[in-house]
Amino acid sequence: xxxxxxxxxxxxxxxxxxxxxxxxxxxxxxxxxxxxxxxxxxxxxxxxxxxxxxxxxxxxxxxxxxxxxxxxxxxxxxxxxxxxxxxxxxxxxxxxxxxxxxxxxxxxxxxxxxxxxxxxxxxxxxxxxxxxxxxxxxxxxxxxxxxxxxxxxxxxxxxxxxxxxxxxxxxxxx
Amino acid sequence: xxxxxxxxxxxxxxxxxxxxxxxxxxxxxxxxxxxxxxxxxxxxxxxxxxxxxxxxxxxxxxxxxxxxxxxxxxxxxxxxxxxxxxxxxxxxxxxxxxxxxxxxxxxxxxxxxxxxxxxxxxxxxxxxxxxxxxxxxxxxxxxxxxxxxxxxxxxxxxxxxxxxxxxxxxxxxxxxxxxxxxxxxxxxxxxxxxxxxxxxxxxxxxxxxxxxxxxxxxxxxxxxxxxxxxxxxxxxxxxxxxxxxxxxxxxxxxxxxxxxxxxxxxxxxxxxxxxxxxxxxxxxxxxxxxxxxxxxxxxxxxxxxxxxxxxxxxxxxxxxxxxxxxxxxxxxxxxxxxxxxxxxxxxxxxxxxxxxxxxxxxxxxxxxxxxxxxxxxxxxxxxxxxxxxxxxxxxxxxxxxxxxxxxxxxxxxxxxxxxxxxxxxxxxxxxxxxxxxxxxxxxxxxxxxxxxxxxxxxxxxxxxxxxxxxxxxxxxxx
Numbered sequence: 001x002x003x004x005x006x007x008x009x010x011x012x013x014x015x016x017x018x019x020x021x022x023x024x025x026x027x028x029x030x031x032x033x034x035x036x037x038x039x040x041x042x043x044x045x046x047x048x049x050x051x052x053x054x055x056x057x058x059x060x061x062x063x064x065x066x067x068x069x070x071x072x073x074x075x076x077x078x079x080x081x082x083x084x085x086x087x088x089x090x091x092x093x094x095x096x097x098x099x100x101x102x103x104x105x106x107x108x109x110x111x112x113x114x115x116x117x118x119x120x121x122x123x124x125x126x127x128x129x130x131x132x133x134x135x136x137x138x139x140x141x142x143x144x145x146x147x148x149x150x151x152x153x154x155x156x157x158x159x160x161x162x163x164x165x166x167x168x169x170x171x172x173x174x
Numbered sequence: 175x176x177x178x179x180x181x182x183x184x185x186x187x188x189x190x191x192x193x194x195x196x197x198x199x200x201x202x203x204x205x206x207x208x209x210x211x212x213x214x215x216x217x218x219x220x221x222x223x224x225x226x227x228x229x230x231x232x233x234x235x236x237x238x239x240x241x242x243x244x245x246x247x248x249x250x251x252x253x254x255x256x257x258x259x260x261x262x263x264x265x266x267x268x269x270x271x272x273x274x275x276x277x278x279x280x281x282x283x284x285x286x287x288x289x290x291x292x293x294x295x296x297x298x299x300x301x302x303x304x305x306x307x308x309x310x311x312x313x314x315x316x317x318x319x320x321x322x323x324x325x326x327x328x329x330x331x332x333x334x335x336x337x338x339x340x341x342x343x344x345x346x347x348x349x350x351x352x353x354x355x356x357x358x359x360x361x362x363x364x365x366x367x368x369x370x371x372x373x374x375x376x377x378x379x380x381x382x383x384x385x386x387x388x389x390x391x392x393x394x395x396x397x398x399x400x401x402x403x404x405x406x407x408x409x410x411x412x413x414x415x416x417x418x419x420x421x422x423x424x425x426x427x428x429x430x431x432x433x434x435x436x437x438x439x440x441x442x443x444x445x446x447x448x449x450x451x452x453x454x455x456x457x458x459x460x461x462x463x464x465x466x467x468x469x470x471x472x473x474x475x476x477x478x479x480x481x482x483x484x485x486x487x488x489x490x491x492x493x494x495x496x497x498x499x500x501x502x503x504x505x506x507x508x509x510x511x512x513x514x515x516x517x518x519x520x521x522x523x524x525x526x527x528x529x530x531x532x533x534x535x536x537x538x539x540x541x542x543x544x545x546x547x548x549x550x551x552x553x554x555x556x557x558x559x560x561x562x563x564x565x566x567x568x569x570x571x572x573x574x575x576x577x578x579x580x581x582x583x584x585x586x587x588x589x590x591x592x593x594x595x596x597x598x599x600x601x602x603x604x605x606x607x608x609x610x611x612x613x614x615x616x617x618x619x620x621x622x623x624x625x626x627x628x629x630x631x632x633x634x635x636x637x638x639x640x641x642x643x644x645x646x647x648x649x650x651x652x
Contacts, residue, residue: 122289149303
């Protein structure tokens, strides 16, 4: 994944959006922010998964202290490019590719903290996260996968959404 | 990435391995549990990365270790450091697990760099995942008290004896009881102090702190987890397990787990003969708190002819608690000044039974009339007061059944009254006996107003309703 892709990810004018420029505003609003990545991988038909949910729920994510930082709220694929973390080539099934186009979230700040505290100090430092942010997602912000036993799930945001406005810092990671 | 000492392997046969679960995740697995074809369990843990490589640490774990970790009893760090394995594997991977591996390294646990070890707070406090519930039956042998075992492992073991061995190694039951009572009082006072010190910023009001303190006092009462009779020995611990799944606040859970050791460091291990120690304690703890925490403990260690030793659960080494003479003790816990002693009057509560005309207002009776009507009087400890009506200037509640509150009179640093109803979680305190009843009613009304519209605590709401439903409400006439 190139740096160029990363820059694209931070804008709302994604390559995949152009074909729908004349569609209604409602359709525009409900377009997934990273649809162009799904198209790039050829998984736009199956991603996000059909079983994804859209009910209102609170969720938490690791962030850096400045909530407006461009390092926050990036999908796995773009973030790995920014942070120079090698992407496992196991991202070769449509499911893993799809998950990489979404954002890792937890149900609660505590689940976010337990996962972070499970990392060793070397990785904690390299990732650079310092805080937990909490926000509420719903049918207007995107859809999400069901969570695993440890509270982790993947969120696929719509293109008009700015998560920096929805999420607030609620705790520190230490 | 750090260079690791070890032997390179051509490959690691993981083809037949089965992934049981990703226990921790963020954009993929952070810690996963695998089983090999023989049923041996392994943890695979993400330990490092650079621009080209992800590094994983793989080691063998026992079912008990997995269970202890998932139950929140042991941290990931503890599990990794336990000496249950003689080798570990490092996997430097340019591919994902189960895909393409670059390099396998066979190494020994001592070669794991410190930075690769998770921190002390690496507890899993999210509750045992459903798929591991059946695990519990296999891990805990029938009849084994797992709860007790974990409390024992987090205990302090005391050995009490007399210098004179007239009665062998035995001590009197009274001395044993006095030790346990004084230790408990000192410990609970320390728990309260430490909790307030650490968490007061998280509470909106004095009432909410008080409520939490009542829960903590109850939950963290010292528990006897072991007894030894050839010379009296007792292992003491506290519950740090039962609440963690219902209230998985990681910081709070760690605080609870460590509180007995914090107490050991701060109170038991101190050498009170050292002037520096006494000075530090005097500066850190104001006199009232100091007497509650250190007073009972210093009573124990300054008792004539008494010897006290302590050790940890393993009991590999016993440490003697250093004795303290009366003068040095008073240096830490000053006695009341003569002026304070003069002002202190001993009081007691008595119930009196009067024979009066039906409906007569007792408050308007003269001393002479009271004396004439007196049938008998007797001392009473913690009398009950019944509230048939609860009211303030805005509301009046005619209760279906009276609320019974216990009156407690305290004369420690200062004289004050308390009215307590534990069922409703109400405890009010005042120096003024006329105000204490008013405060109690205000507190009930406050809770009533809060719970009648909110339903978070259904049990408490039901309890409040049991007293007030059907409620007759009226605004008092001016």
